[in-house]
Amino acid sequence: MPAAEDQPAASPARSARRQQTESAILEAALDVFAMHGFRGTTLDQIAERAGMSKPNLLYYFPSKEDVHARLLGDLLDHWLAPLRGIDPGGEPVEEILRYVRRKLAMSHDYPRESRLFAGEIIAGAPRISGFLTDGLRPLVDETVALIQGWIAQGRLAAVDPVQLLFSIWALTQHHADFAAQIEIVAPGDRAGDAGAFLDQMYRRLLTP
Amino acid sequence: MPAAEDQPAASPARSARRQQTESAILEAALDVFAMHGFRGTTLDQIAERAGMSKPNLLYYFPSKEDVHARLLGDLLDHWLAPLRGIDPGGEPVEEILRYVRRKLAMSHDYPRESRLFAGEIIAGAPRISGFLTDGLRPLVDETVALIQGWIAQGRLAAVDPVQLLFSIWALTQHHADFAAQIEIVAPGDRAGDAGAFLDQMYRRLLTP
DNA sequence: GTCTATAATCGGATAGAC
DNA sequence: GTCTATCCGATTATAGAC
Numbered sequence A, B: 001m002p003a004a005e006d007q008p009a010a011s012p013a014r015s016a017r018r019q020q021t022e023s024a025i026l027e028a029a030l031d032v033f034a035m036h037g038f039r040g041t042t043l044d045q046i047a048e049r050a051g052m053s054k055p056n057l058l059y060y061f062p063s064k065e066d067v068h069a070r071l072l073g074d075l076l077d078h079w080l081a082p083l084r085g086i087d088p089g090g091e092p093v094e095e096i097l098r099y100v101r102r103k104l105a106m107s108h109d110y111p112r113e114s115r116l117f118a119g120e121i122i123a124g125a126p127r128i129s130g131f132l133t134d135g136l137r138p139l140v141d142e143t144v145a146l147i148q149g150w151i152a153q154g155r156l157a158a159v160d161p162v163q164l165l166f167s168i169w170a171l172t173q174h175h176a177d178f179a180a181q182i183e184i185v186a187p188g189d190r191a192g193d194a195g196a197f198l199d200q201m202y203r204r205l206l207t208p
Numbered sequence C: 001g002t003c004t005a006t007a008a009t010c011g012g013a014t015a016g017a018c
Numbered sequence D: 001g002t003c004t005a006t007c008c009g010a011t012t013a014t015a016g017a018c
Helices: A002-010 A012-040 A043-050 A054-060 A064-079 A092-109 A111-122 A129-152 A161-177 A179-185 A191-206 B002-010 B012-040 B043-050 B054-060 B064-079 B092-109 B111-122 B129-152 B161-177 B179-185 B191-206
Strands: none
Touching (some): A012 A054, A012 A064, A012 B111, A092 A191, A111 B012, A111 B111, A111 B161, A111 B179, A129 A161, A129 B179, A161 A191, A179 B129, A191 B191, B012 B064, B012 B111, B043 B054, B064 B129, B092 B111, B092 B161, B111 B161
16 A cells, blocks of 8 residues: 555655644634633634634634534543542542642643633533543542542541542632632732642541 | 602603513523623523513613623622621631531522623633722732631631632532533532531631 | 635624504 | 614635635
8 A cells, every 4th residue: 555655754744734733723722712612712813813814724624613622622631630540559548639639730730721621511511511421420430439438448537529529620620710810819829829728628628 | 859759659660660671681691691601692692581682682781791791790799798798706617617608508599690700700800800809809808817817816727818718719619610510420409418518628627 | 725805694783663 | 662674793614816
């Protein structure tokens, strides 16, 4: 198959250039979608921020829906990693604290992705209900069972496991989703403060 | 002044009817604005949900902006009440717990208002930065000072007061803002669970 | 690959009849 | 007060030149 063999090697420059342009578009689109949601975002805004014309943007992505779907897909691929990283063989309190830290780090490093997710949920999760049902929920069920086991063994204080997970999501994502409010009420970098507070809070709550 | 005296009494039915229609519009608008934000919402959606034509809606409110401003104004009028309700003369731990309960009750009873607020913050708080700066921030400063005093007196465990307030906002509003996710991951009414969990969490954190 | 021009539709707001 | 008809700018997407 000479044709198929040539394809990747024949145009490495073009492929790299294409990927670069796509990245620029996705970067710009993430800014706007995260702020205004799918319906509140216009292709003009994305194109201007990406430094190109609207028709040119549509040369790389067939439609507005496609740009959004790509961002959401990339995001969801990484969304569950911290929860999956809880080690059933580890020390319970430390495993939960490690999860909290990883989740907080994700919110700190990818605030726009967090806001994109939040906006989808607030809008009723029309595009990610499948992910929530098939991806998140089974993993939550699994983790809840794990935590219940730890509690039964007396290695973790008796707390509602479902509410525990909700609280971790709320507390970590808040710093990304409500950044605009935080910046006004208490300006300055409070990432360290948040980490220390959550560590203190969950240690007191969970230590048997 | 017979004219001015007549005005209110002369058309009580018309005024009542007008208020009723306005309420129907605001009710419908809250549904849509809370889900899709200002830019993602159309007057057609609001009008249809309110059971009237778009021009008729615009007879009651001059513009889309006015409908939104009215909802936001009504919301912000009540937003700070729970925080203002903290009694400096009360027992510290119980006062904080009472604040948490009131805030949670507000999220439970007015979830759309919570989502409207969240959407504004995610969008960069373009329409409520004045409220955050002039209304919320001074009250936060005041409350932080109060909490620091309680801690200095040894009546409250040593925690970061700013982070404490952020955590309360995050945990209580989460149940309204992320209701769609909660409903999928753990269906059913968990209002009681949430209240018990928060009570347990903050009691352990704050008891000296 | 990138652009200008444009089609087709949507959305906020107005005019004017009833 | 409520409606139909309509204006007009905004928005998604396409056509076609370069």
